[in-house]
Amino acid sequence: xxxxxxxxxxxxxxxxxxxxxxxxxxxxxxxxxxxxxxxxxxxxxxxxxxxxxxxxxxxxxxxxxxxxxxxxxxxxxxxxxxxxxxxxxxxxxxxxxxxxxxxxxxxxxxxxxxxxxxxxxxxxxxxxxxxxxxxxxxxxxxxxxxxxxxxxxxxxxxxxxxxxxxxxxxxxxxxxxxxxxxxxxxxxxxxxxxxxxxxxxxxxxxxxxxxxxxxxxxxxxxxxxxxxxxxxxxxxxxxxxxxxxxxxxxxxxxxxxxxxxxxxxxxxxxxxxxxxxxxxxxxxxxxxxxxxxxxxxxxxxxxxxxxxxxxxxxxxxxxxxxxxxxxxxxxxxxxxxxxxxxxxxxxxxxxxxxxxxxxxxxxxxxxxxxxxxxxxxxxxxxxxxxxxxxxxxxxxxxxxxxxxxxxxxxxxxxxxxxxxxxxxxxxxxxxxxxxxxxxxxxxxxxxxxxxxxxxxxxxxxxxxxxxxxxxxxxxxxxxxxxxxxxxxxxxxxxxxxxx
Numbered sequence: 001x002x003x004x005x006x007x008x009x010x011x012x013x014x015x016x017x018x019x020x021x022x023x024x025x026x027x028x029x030x031x032x033x034x035x036x037x038x039x040x041x042x043x044x045x046x047x048x049x050x051x052x053x054x055x056x057x058x059x060x061x062x063x064x065x066x067x068x069x070x071x072x073x074x075x076x077x078x079x080x081x082x083x084x085x086x087x088x089x090x091x092x093x094x095x096x097x098x099x100x101x102x103x104x105x106x107x108x109x110x111x112x113x114x115x116x117x118x119x120x121x122x123x124x125x126x127x128x129x130x131x132x133x134x135x136x137x138x139x140x141x142x143x144x145x146x147x148x149x150x151x152x153x154x155x156x157x158x159x160x161x162x163x164x165x166x167x168x169x170x171x172x173x174x175x176x177x178x179x180x181x182x183x184x185x186x187x188x189x190x191x192x193x194x195x196x197x198x199x200x201x202x203x204x205x206x207x208x209x210x211x212x213x214x215x216x217x218x219x220x221x222x223x224x225x226x227x228x229x230x231x232x233x234x235x236x237x238x239x240x241x242x243x244x245x246x247x248x249x250x251x252x253x254x255x256x257x258x259x260x261x262x263x264x265x266x267x268x269x270x271x272x273x274x275x276x277x278x279x280x281x282x283x284x285x286x287x288x289x290x291x292x293x294x295x296x297x298x299x300x301x302x303x304x305x306x307x308x309x310x311x312x313x314x315x316x317x318x319x320x321x322x323x324x325x326x327x328x329x330x331x332x333x334x335x336x337x338x339x340x341x342x343x344x345x346x347x348x349x350x351x352x353x354x355x356x357x358x359x360x361x362x363x364x365x366x367x368x369x370x371x372x373x374x375x376x377x378x379x380x381x382x383x384x385x386x387x388x389x390x391x392x393x394x395x396x397x398x399x400x401x402x403x404x405x406x407x408x409x410x411x412x413x414x415x416x417x418x419x420x421x422x423x424x425x426x427x428x429x430x431x432x433x434x435x436x437x438x439x440x441x442x443x444x445x446x447x448x449x450x451x452x453x454x455x456x457x458x459x460x461x462x463x464x465x466x467x468x469x470x471x472x473x474x475x476x477x478x479x480x481x482x483x484x485x486x487x488x489x490x491x492x493x494x495x496x497x498x499x
Contacts, residue, residue, distance in 0.1 A: 009122055011122035011123055011125065011126050012122070014042045014045075014046075014126045014129075015122075015125055015126050015129045017035065017038045017039055017042055018039055018042060018126070018129045018130055018133050019129060019133065020035060021035040021036065021038075021039045021053075021133070022133040022136060022137055025055065025137055025141060026136075026137065026140055026141055029141070029143065036053070039053055040053060042126065042130070043130055046123070046126055046127050046130065048127065048130055048131075049062060049065065049066055051065075052130060052131070052133075052134045053134075055137050055138055055141055058138065058154045058157060058158055059073070059134065059135065059138060059157065059158050059161045060154075060157050060158075060161075062134075069131070072127075072131060073131060073135070073161055073164060073165055074164050074165070075164070075165065075167050076128065076131055076132060076135070076165040077132060077135075077162075077165040077166050077167075078165075078166060078167040132165070135158070135161055135162050135165055136162070138155075138158040138161075139155070139158050139159050139162045139209070139212070140212070142155065142212055142215065142216060144219075145219065146219055146220070146221060147216050147217075147219040147220040148220065148225075148231075149220065149225040149231040149232070149234045149235055150231075150234060151216070151220075152216050152217065152220055152235065152236075153234045153235065153236060155212075155213070155216055156213070156236045156238065159174060159209055159212075159213070162209070163209075166205075171238075172206075173205060173206035173209055174206060174209045174210045174213055174238065174239075210239065210240060213238055213240045213241075214240035214243070216240075217238075217240045217241050217243075217244050218244065222244055222245075222248065223248070223251070223252065223256055226252065226255070226256035226257075226259045226260055227254075227255055227256045227259075229255065229259060232259035232262075232263070235263060237263050237264075237266045237267035237270065238267070239267075239351055239354065241263065241267075242263070242264055242267050242354060245260045245263060245264055246264070246394060246397065248260075249395065261391075261395070264391060264394060264395075265391050267354075268354075268358060268390050268391050268394070271354070271355065271358050272358045272361070272362065272390065289329050291329070293327035293328055293329045293330065294327070294330065295325075295327055296327075299327045299328045299330055300325060300326075300327055300328075301326045301327055301328045304326040305322060305324075305325055305326045306320065308324065308326060309321070309322045309323065309324065337368065337369050337370070337421050337422075337423070338369075338370045338371075338372070338415070338416070338417070338418070338421060338422040338423070339360070339363055339369055339370070339371045339372070339422075339423055339425070339493065340371075340372045340374070340412050340415055340416070340422065340423070340424045340425070341356055341359075341360045341371070341372070341373050341374070341425045341427070342374045342375075342376065342405075342408050342409075342412055342424065342425065342426045342427065342428075343356050343357070343373070343374070343375050343376075343427045343428075344375075344376065344377070344403055344405070344427060344428035344429065345375040345376065345377055345397050345398065346377050346402070346403050346429075352427045352428075352455070353375065353394070353397060354394065356425075356427050356489075357373065357383075357390045357393045357394055357397075358390045359489070359490070360373045360387050360390075360393075361387055361388055361389065361390045361393070363493065364387050364388050365388070371384075371387050372384045372387070372412075372415050373386075373387045373393065374408050374411050374412055375397055376403075376404070376405065376407055376408035376411075377398070377402055377403060377404070378402045378403070378404045378407070378433075379404075379407055380407040380408040380410070380411045381396070381397075382411060383396060383397075402433060403428070403429075403431060403432050403433060404432065404433045404434060405426075405428065405430075405432050405434070405438040406434050406437055406438050406441070409438060409441045409442070412424060413441070413445075416445070416448075416450055419445075419448040419449035419450040420449045420450075422450045422451065423450070423451040423452075423453065423493065424445060424450055424451070424452050424453070425453045425455060425489065425493070426442070426452070426453070426454050426455065427455040428454075428455075428456075429456065429465055429466055429467065430454070430456070430466055430467040430469075430470035430471075430481075431467050432467070432470075435467075435469060435470070439470065439473055442454070443477055446477060446478075446479055452479050453479065453482060453489070453492055454470070454474050454479060454480075454481045454482065455481065455482045455483070455489055456471075456481045456482065456483035466481050466483060
């Protein structure tokens with residue numbers, strides 16, 4: 001008796017139609033009549049709006065007309081219920097490999113052919129495929145040609161829905177928002193659920209979204225948009241947009257320049273608010289125990305006071321008699337710490353320039369921290385007078401050009417008065433014109449007792465490259481390159497200032 005192949009499920013056919021239509025539209029903007037008609041029939045049959053198939057209709061518009069879809073879109077592309085079941089499956093596999101594969105499993109009883117052993121909800125999978133197709137098509141089918149401010153705003157909104165579908169907060173994966181540790185592993189979803197591990201699901205999707213956004217910004221007639229206050233108001237600040245504004249600021253004037261400054265200010269304030277929460281608990285200087293504690297109530301060490309006076313406890317009276325109060329030491333060593341931040345302002349380091357300028361201004365607001373900021377390409381610029389205002393600092397930068405770190409080193413070395421109380425943070429990709437002389441001077445700083453921290457990238461996406469020649473030599477020197485999310489740099493600086 002020959003086995004019969006089970007007939008393909010109708011739901012599988014519907015799902016395949018939706019995904020084939022998605023692939024066709026992504027690679028060719030021209031419609032395929034047969035796929036469009038079949039997809040429309042599927043969407044209408046499962047009770048979803050036909051507008052779901054129109055790439056010109058934003059997801060916001062669909063959600064406004066059908067508010068119940070918002071809950072379905074949140075977390076749409078995250079693995080469902082994988083944790084407990086997967087763990088138990090892996091445990092069973094470790095216990096009995098044969099059971100895990102099903103190769104030698106004997107039937108435990110008669111099988112009823114009328115019972116569907118497949119636990120998947122195939123109808124729900126079709127509905128999910130339709131929603132996923134809408135999100136992916138709106139985000140990745142960016143077309144070609146000029147882009148208006150409205151189109152950019154709509155794409156940013158749709159990209160936010162993709163991030164929500166992946167379990168993240170809007171803006172986290174694209175970069176330029178420091179609330180996320182990387183392109184694929186955000187620190188929080190903002191949706192009340194557990195943080196998804198997207199590193200295995202879709203690697204490096206964050207930087208790719210950022211690249212798409214950057215391409216749209218370049219295709220937009222930015223000067224014309226900025227000259228119109230209504231169009232400029234529709235722009236959403238992002239790292240890609242800020243980079244374009246900083247590159248073009250010298251060619252703007254009047255209303256366009258005022259609108260550009262307003263966008264930069266909005267973005268700076270957003271990033272600064274996130275960074276400030278990471279820095280605000282920084283304590284400067286170690287506790288100085290040679291100074292007697294101030295005997296005020298807020299310094300009272302209640303736990304130590306009770307512990308030290310336990311011998312005075314009276315069981316008969318059930319009272320603890322205190323003959324001495326103990327207070328916490330709060331005085332800190334008053335030696336000022338000097339923080340020198342040197343930033344490569346070449347075109348490839350725009351994320352670092354923006355983030356580190358803001359970070360330097362926050363640390364400059366801490367007591368007993370003397371912050372100096374230097375930007376360089378082939379020339380060095382001392383931005384210390386404006387270090388408290390990142391907005392003014394960014395307006396004085398000139399992105400692009402070559403990279404010659406020796407000019408920045410010549411400006412930084414005279415600022416090091418007390419090496420033991422100085423930290424130099426050097427942010428660059430280290431593709432230098434004069435590699436050996438620059439490294440020799442950096443090694444000399446390290447040997448003098450100065451805390452030297454080379455940083456390869458301080459972006460939200462963690463994407464960046466570092467010259468392998470420098471990377472190996474920094475590692476041999478004992479000061480490995482710090483790369484990745486800006487929180488790593490914040491942690492290193494907080495550790496130094498608290499020591």
